[in-house]
Amino acid sequence: MPLLNENYQNLEESYLFAEIARRVSKYEEAHPDQKIIRLGIGDVTKPLTKKAIAALHEAVDMQAVSETFKGYGPEKGYEFLRNAISAYYKRNGADVDPDTIFISDGAKSDTGNITDLFAKDNVVLVPDPVYPVYVDTNIMDGRKIVYINGTAENNFLPMPDPSIKADLIYLCSPNNPTGACYDKEQLKCWIDYARSNQAVILFDAAYEAFVSQPGLPHSIYEIEGAKECAIEFCSLSKTAGFTGTRCSYTVIPKELVFTASNGVEMSLHAMWNRRHSTKFNGTPYIVQYAAAAVFTEEGMAECQANIDYYRENARIISQVLDQKKIPYTGGVNSPYIWFECPKGMESWEFFDYLLENAQVVGTPGAGFGENGKNYFRLTAFGQHESTKEAMKRFDQLF
């Protein structure tokens, strides 16, 4: 009989989206004539852009001809794509060497798999509320997690606590679920803290393309010292609607070298290269080819037009919250709007209230951690008409 990874017993039931679906279908059965509007999901609704689709078609045709056919690709991903991503970083004010970029099939997989590089007995700092992947992947490995609180007092942007000695730090900015975005000074504080503790920051920039306020960082590498302490994850999922097409990238600077217990210097870049090439055979060529089209200036302009569409939804949602004087974060640099449940309700209570009285579905904050239990997340990934209708109903509630 195999001995099992019993850490799996320590995982909490991942019931958030299942429970939402259960409550919604129960309501639908009882009220078949009512039109439910879903502003809960964290998935895009706009199709791929013209440039991405044209590139996909072109790459498919290349696979039909022996002269242009591609089999296994380079381990880190195609150079044409790594160069295109590096050029995109440069336009955003960050200097990222294409040789430090690894192409992958998702920021979810990479933020989870990165734990392979670290021993069990590290102290892991995780913000609360948080994207549940960081928590669950560390519980699977039996690592100790220390939570840092994101609250209304710190605008859901927790800052380092010098009394805590952490080894790994997860940061997500712009944040899922709160939509809050760190500025450069705040990230500099995290970098200084990480460097003084010899800690590594695992920076999830999945929503960087939604940053709209000038001066806010799209990448942690826009800030001095980041290459000495930070790994960055990013994805085309939210930027370019690749949630079903699958392509992401992870940057591991070569400066990240630490001394092992036997005195050997180990490079995280080299370790990830070994892991990636041992356990992964690459993102499909046709997808990488389409991704490269996304990172051209024209390709990104098309993505930004889609993101502008989502931003208008965020504005529609925020406008009603402003009128109601309901405190919230997000919406400006993020597709998420995170607000305090009205009338002192708890998040599941508000979920039911909104479903029953307005037929609008959102995401209860409790699903993202203790600090979310009085908060609620709405997403801007819907259509204008349904978002307007949902907020009209919301407006009439209070």
Ligand SMILES: *Cc1c(COP(=O)(O)O)cnc(C)c1O
């Ligand atoms: C959506 C999302 C991602 C992207 O995941 P993919 O696997 O690339 O689709 C990463 N991080 C956060 C916080 C997200 O919300």
